Every structure is written in structure tokens, then in C-alpha cells.
Amino acid sequence: MTPVVVLRPEPGNTRTATSLRALGLEARQVPLFGVVPVDWTPPDPAGFDGLLLTSANAVRHGGAGLDAFKRLPVVAVGAATAAAATKAGFAVAVTGSDDARAVVADARDRGFARLLHLAGRDRRETGDGVEAITVYASDTVPIDPEDARSFEDAIVLVHSVRAAERLAELVDAAGTARHRIALVAISRAVGDAAGHGWRDVTIAPQPTDPAVVALAAAHANTRAIDQRARGGDKHAMSDYVPTDRPRARGPKMGVILALVGLAFVAGLGLMGYAAKKLPWFGGHATTAGTTTAAQKAAAGSSGYIPSQPLGPNGEPQAPAPIDTAVLATREATLAAQLTALETRTATIATDASAAAGQATRAEGLLVAFAARRALDRGVTLGYLEEQLRLRFGQAQPRATTTLIQAARQPVTLEDLRQGLDTIAPDITSTTGDGWLDTIQHQIDSLVVLRKAGTPSTMPADRLARVRRLLEAGQVEAARAEVARLPGANQASNWMEAAGRYVQARHALDVIENAALIGQAGQPQPAPVVMPSAVTETSTVTDESAGSQAAVPKPAGQATGQ
Incomplete structure (x- = not known):
């Protein structure tokens, strides 16, 4: 063969x-040759239209640097290289059937003007517009x-x-x-x-x-x-068999007898030679038995008897020599593959850690948005209170405490609007002064001089502006306008409720910012010192007029004037 x-x-x-x-x-x-990886620095993938691979060794030994080029289409020389690139996660755009120059010309016709060639140390030029970088080497064996x-x-x-x-x-x-x-x-x-x-x-x-x-x-x-x-095997090339066979000429009887005698003598000679030389014919029966006993003794208690390879004459044959160069090449290949696996494992661990951080940030944002929704609806936080302590208690303790306190007695925009309607007659009039002061105030308000473009200072106009600001959710500006009304001293409870509303929203803004920048986490719950509960309802007494004005408040909510 x-x-x-x-x-x-x-x-x-x-x-x-x-x-x-x-x-x-x-x-x-x-x-x-034996293929081994070579340390290389990946260039910027943005400067290339595609990736040229002339051997599957570039994929096997490229290492972690290949991940930066997976968005580039691959120009492969041969189906085996294309299959290796596809298995590694690349998208193969062109597969050549000849040599590197031919596939580069084909790729250029398809619009790949600049290619990055991941090649071996010993390589040939592949044409213009191809930048080669060494990622592996084929060392001679x-x-x-x-x-x-x-x-x-x-x-x-x-x-x-x-x-x-x-x-x-x-x-x-x-x-x-x-x-x-x-x-x-x-x-x-x-x-x-x-x-x-x-x-x-x-x-x-x-x-x-x-x-x-x-x-x-x-x-x-x-x-x-x-x-x-x-x-001489004539039938190997032809199956022709002649139809006219020649007549066989038989030998004489004397020749036949002589041949039989020679065969008998030769058989006797072969038997004698076999009895002396061949171990299985009795000549070395004792030696064979001794060898078998030695093998059994060497096998130990397991009962396993290793079989020895025999040569053509029945003697034990030496084992085949081990090619150290091949073993070294395989060892280098396995080491490169292990390095690639370790690199991929580290990349996966980094991605998993980043994903865990993003998940924690998203959970913190969800808790903050849910707390804002609860405050806007005027309901208690419930289980969100514990979540706020766990995630923001250490990063933003003051904002967390303020928000939890405000949620115990929530104030909504509707509460502030209703309270403003209730105290509107008191805060727009000056009934607390004497009749002379009232007349003087009425005379002063007959003619008002102000700069063009400045808001009106009339109490009715200020009250209208307060309502518009509340409709827009600008509670802090509405609170400043109420403070400038003639009867502002009659709205102390409303001003306090508006202040708690503003503080709660400021605390929500701080917590949402902490969640966005990644300060939300899962620390051990820290104790939060809570002040004593505030009275559910409060009233304002107009001592001078002898009347009371209360801010309407649903059950379980605080009021303010």
C-alpha cells in the first residue's frame, strides 16, 4: 500500500x-511546523472595511483581541477558514476558492477597499489596500x-x-x-x-x-x-479469458516422486528448526512461562496483564518512539486555547458585573418613581418605605428621612388648592386692622403705580396667580406669592403644608439623582430615627375676627394654612 x-x-x-x-x-x-500565538495590539476597527483571514490559525490563536473586530465582515481564503470564522462568531462576506490575491481582488470588486489581514509571521504580500498584523507564528519543527x-x-x-x-x-x-x-x-x-x-x-x-x-x-x-x-496480474486490467485452452503436458512419474521426497525432507528440516527457535514450539516453553509469571507478578492484585506487542518472529517489540516536537506543538496549542478561554471567562465576568450594576441602578430608579407616585396620589409608602431605607439610607440619609416623614402625612396639590380656596377671603382682606386703617387702605388702592411688565400687586390678582402656579405644580412660587398677600399671617398652616410638599419633592429629586449615578445598592438596613407624629388636622384661628379657617384634608392626611 x-x-x-x-x-x-x-x-x-x-x-x-x-x-x-x-x-x-x-x-x-x-x-x-508548530503554530503558536503571538502577542499583538489590535488597531482601531473603524479604519477598515473588512477582515482578511488566510488561515484558521488566526481565529484559533488570535485571543481576546478578535472580539473588537466581530462587527467587520470577513474575507476568507477557503471554506475551512470561513467555517472557523463563522464558528467563532464572525460574519463571512466573501469566501475564496483560489489564493489570497484572488480573494482580495474579488473583495475589492465588492467594495472592500481596506482590509486588515490577521496573518502569521511568515506570509506573502496579498496586494494593495491590505494591512497585515501578526497574530500567530508557525515555528519549524x-x-x-x-x-x-x-x-x-x-x-x-x-x-x-x-x-x-x-x-x-x-x-x-x-x-x-x-x-x-x-x-x-x-x-x-x-x-x-x-x-x-x-x-x-x-x-x-x-x-x-x-x-x-x-x-x-x-x-x-x-x-x-x-x-x-x-x-503480472493480467486480470487487473482485463477480464479476457481465452476459449481455446492448450493441452496440458503432464510431467513424468520420476520427477513427481523426486519432488515428493524433497518436500518430505524439507518438512523434517523445518520442524527441527521450529523446535529449537520458536518459543511457542516447546524450545522456549520454560522461558515463555517464566515471562508470563513475571507479568502476572508485575500486574499486582488487580489481575490486569498488559499485552506486549510482538514482532514478526514472535519476540516482544519495542514501543514506538514518542515525537517530542509533536507533543510540544500540541502543548503550545492547548496552552493558547486555555489562555483564550480564561480571557473569555474574564470578559464574561466583567459583563456580568456591569449587568448587575445596571440592574441595581434600574431597581433604585423604580423604587424612587414608585415613591413619587405614592406622594402625588396622597397615599402612604407601605413596603416602599423599607426599600427606601435599604437602598438610599446610607447614601442619602437626610433625603430618605425627609421623604419617609413626608409620606407619613402626605400633602397633594389638590389639598393645597382646596385649602387656598378656604382661606382666600381671609388672606386677601385686612379685617385685622382698625376701621381707620381699612379706609386708608381702600383709598391707597384706588390708584396704583407700577412699572410696565411687572405683575399686579392687587390681592385679587396675586390670588389668581397663586391658583395658576398651583395648577402648574409650582408650589414654591405659589408659596412666595401667598406670603405677599395682606392676610399672609392668616395662612401659617397652609404655608407649612406647602413647605412640607416642597421639601418632599426636593428629597425625591435627590434620591432619583442618587439612583441615576449608581449610588443605590443593597446595604444592610440602617436605623432611621423618626420624629414624633404630627397631629392629623390643624386649624387657624383668626383672633381678631373670631373665626376659624380649616384646610380640607382626606382621612389620614395633614392640613396646612
């Missing part, structure tokens, strides 16, 4: 060899000259230009005849890089590993048929 030699680095070497063995071929794994001489009468698979060039150097250095080696190249450029003098150079129809494997299998089967034909 014609052996097939695989030169590509791991992990592709093992995949190709497995595919060959599945087809019944003898595969020899001789990787010429030492090859014994005997391995190079073993390539004779074999089919060698070449997957890269660099592998073709090194194969030619190794074969020439070892003195191996090129004309006894058949090459199967993945592309025309790879075949040209190998040079001349080979028995034959076959180019795969597509630049893919399955196409190379299928071509190698067909080549090996063709050689097997040719060898059988040259060995």
Missing part, C-alpha cells in the same frame, strides 16, 4: 490523517534526515507555500530522489513553490483539505492498480 505523508501543523495534521485512515490508507504524520528519506515511494500532501519550500530543502539535504516522490498540492501556487523534478505534482480542484484527501486517495488507488499490472 502506498503511504501518504501529511506535513501540515496540528491540529489539522491529525484531522487529515484521520480522514486518510478512514479511507483505508496508510497515513504518516510528519508536521513541519526539527525533522530527522531519515524521515525525509522515508518520503520515497510515498504521496506527500502539501497545504502551504512555506511547507512546499521546506519540503524541497529537506529532500535535497537528505539526498532523497525527487523523482520517487509524488506531491498533492492544495493550490497551484503551492505546487509551483515546490519546484521541479518530482514524480508528479497534482493540484486539488478546490483549495480545501477534503479535496486534497480525495485526490490523494484516488492517486494511491491508481498506483496500486499499476503495480499489480506490472507484477
Whole structure:
């Protein structure tokens, strides 16, 4: 059977060899290079239209820096590279079927003017408008000259230009005849890089590993048929059977007897030789038994007896040598993959921490908005009171305490409007003064001089402005206008209620800002000192007039004048 030699680095070497063995071929794994990652600094993705990948090694060994380029479309050379990019989360826009220059020209026709090439350390120019950056390196693996001489009468698979060039150097250095080696190249450029003098150079129809494997299998089967034909197997190439058979000429009896005697003597000689040399024929029965006993003793109490490989003559055969270069390459590959996994794990942990912070901020905002809604409706906070303590008690203790106190006796805009209507006659008149002062005030109000554009100072006009301000929710401005009315001293309870309304809204603003900037959290509940409850209803007595004015208040709410 014609052996097939695989030169590509791991992990592709093992995949190709497995595919060959599945087809019944003898595969020899001789990787010429070992791929290792290289530290690199990702450039700004905004300066590129796409990502050029000429090998799946760029995806395997690119590390965490690849995440910054996942928004860029990928221009891949070959279906295997495109599949690796898709598996890594990239969007493949162009897949080439020849070499890097051809796929770059195709990508330029499709509008990709500037490409970032994630390449190996040893690479070829791919054309204008392509900026290359090294993310991995293919280091050479030492090859014994005997391995190079073993390539004779074999089919060698070449997957890269660099592998073709090194194969030619190794074969020439070892003195191996090129004309006894058949090459199967993945592309025309790879075949040209190998040079001349080979028995034959076959180019795969597509630049893919399955196409190379299928071509190698067909080549090996063709050689097997040719060898059988040259060995005299006439039926290997033709099924013709002659109809006229020649008459057989039988030998004489004496010749037959002589042959039988010679065969008998030869059989006796072979039996004697076997009795002396072969261990299973009695000559070394004791030794074999001793070896078996030693194996049983070495096996211990487990009862397991390891089987030893036997050579052609039945003697134990030495185990196959371990290729340290292949082991080192696999170890480097596994280390790179572990590093990539650790980087992804750290990224996921960072994203999870950020998501937890955003969730805490959103929960704090929801609590603040719910508290504002409760105050606007004039209802108690209920379970929101405990949530305010837990989330804002340490970050904003004063605002939290003010808000909880205001929620115990909430004041709404409707309460303030109704209270204003109740005390309106008292705060717009001067009934508390004497009759002479009242007459004087009436005379003074007959003619009022003020600058154009300034609001009227008449009590009725001020009261109208207070109502408009309350309708707009501007309680603090309405409170200032009430303080300028002639009977402002009759509205002390209303002014107090309006002040509590303003303080509660200021505290809500502080808590909402704390939630927005991320101060809301889940600390241990801190004790909040609450003052004594305020009386549910209060009245204002007009001592001079002997009358009372009360602010209407729903059950469970405070009043003010």
C-alpha cells in the first residue's frame, strides 16, 4: 500500500490523517511546523472595511483581541477558514476558492477597499489596500534526515507555500530522489513553490483539505492498480479469458516422486528448526512461562496483564518512539486555547458585573418613581418605605428621612388648592386692622403705580396667580406669592403644608439623582430615627375676627394654612 505523508501543523495534521485512515490508507504524520500565538495590539476597527483571514490559525490563536473586530465582515481564503470564522462568531462576506490575491481582488470588486489581514509571521504580500498584523507564528519543527528519506515511494500532501519550500530543502539535504516522490498540492501556487523534478505534482480542484484527501486517495488507488499490472496480474486490467485452452503436458512419474521426497525432507528440516527457535514450539516453553509469571507478578492484585506487542518472529517489540516536537506543538496549542478561554471567562465576568450594576441602578430608579407616585396620589409608602431605607439610607440619609416623614402625612396639590380656596377671603382682606386703617387702605388702592411688565400687586390678582402656579405644580412660587398677600399671617398652616410638599419633592429629586449615578445598592438596613407624629388636622384661628379657617384634608392626611 502506498503511504501518504501529511506535513501540515496540528491540529489539522491529525484531522487529515484521520480522514486518510478512514479511507483505508496508510497515513504518516510528519508536521513541519508548530503554530503558536503571538502577542499583538489590535488597531482601531473603524479604519477598515473588512477582515482578511488566510488561515484558521488566526481565529484559533488570535485571543481576546478578535472580539473588537466581530462587527467587520470577513474575507476568507477557503471554506475551512470561513467555517472557523463563522464558528467563532464572525460574519463571512466573501469566501475564496483560489489564493489570497484572488480573494482580495474579488473583495475589492465588492467594495472592500481596506482590509486588515490577521496573518502569521511568515506570509506573502496579498496586494494593495491590505494591512497585515501578526497574530500567530508557525515555528519549524526539527525533522530527522531519515524521515525525509522515508518520503520515497510515498504521496506527500502539501497545504502551504512555506511547507512546499521546506519540503524541497529537506529532500535535497537528505539526498532523497525527487523523482520517487509524488506531491498533492492544495493550490497551484503551492505546487509551483515546490519546484521541479518530482514524480508528479497534482493540484486539488478546490483549495480545501477534503479535496486534497480525495485526490490523494484516488492517486494511491491508481498506483496500486499499476503495480499489480506490472507484477503480472493480467486480470487487473482485463477480464479476457481465452476459449481455446492448450493441452496440458503432464510431467513424468520420476520427477513427481523426486519432488515428493524433497518436500518430505524439507518438512523434517523445518520442524527441527521450529523446535529449537520458536518459543511457542516447546524450545522456549520454560522461558515463555517464566515471562508470563513475571507479568502476572508485575500486574499486582488487580489481575490486569498488559499485552506486549510482538514482532514478526514472535519476540516482544519495542514501543514506538514518542515525537517530542509533536507533543510540544500540541502543548503550545492547548496552552493558547486555555489562555483564550480564561480571557473569555474574564470578559464574561466583567459583563456580568456591569449587568448587575445596571440592574441595581434600574431597581433604585423604580423604587424612587414608585415613591413619587405614592406622594402625588396622597397615599402612604407601605413596603416602599423599607426599600427606601435599604437602598438610599446610607447614601442619602437626610433625603430618605425627609421623604419617609413626608409620606407619613402626605400633602397633594389638590389639598393645597382646596385649602387656598378656604382661606382666600381671609388672606386677601385686612379685617385685622382698625376701621381707620381699612379706609386708608381702600383709598391707597384706588390708584396704583407700577412699572410696565411687572405683575399686579392687587390681592385679587396675586390670588389668581397663586391658583395658576398651583395648577402648574409650582408650589414654591405659589408659596412666595401667598406670603405677599395682606392676610399672609392668616395662612401659617397652609404655608407649612406647602413647605412640607416642597421639601418632599426636593428629597425625591435627590434620591432619583442618587439612583441615576449608581449610588443605590443593597446595604444592610440602617436605623432611621423618626420624629414624633404630627397631629392629623390643624386649624387657624383668626383672633381678631373670631373665626376659624380649616384646610380640607382626606382621612389620614395633614392640613396646612
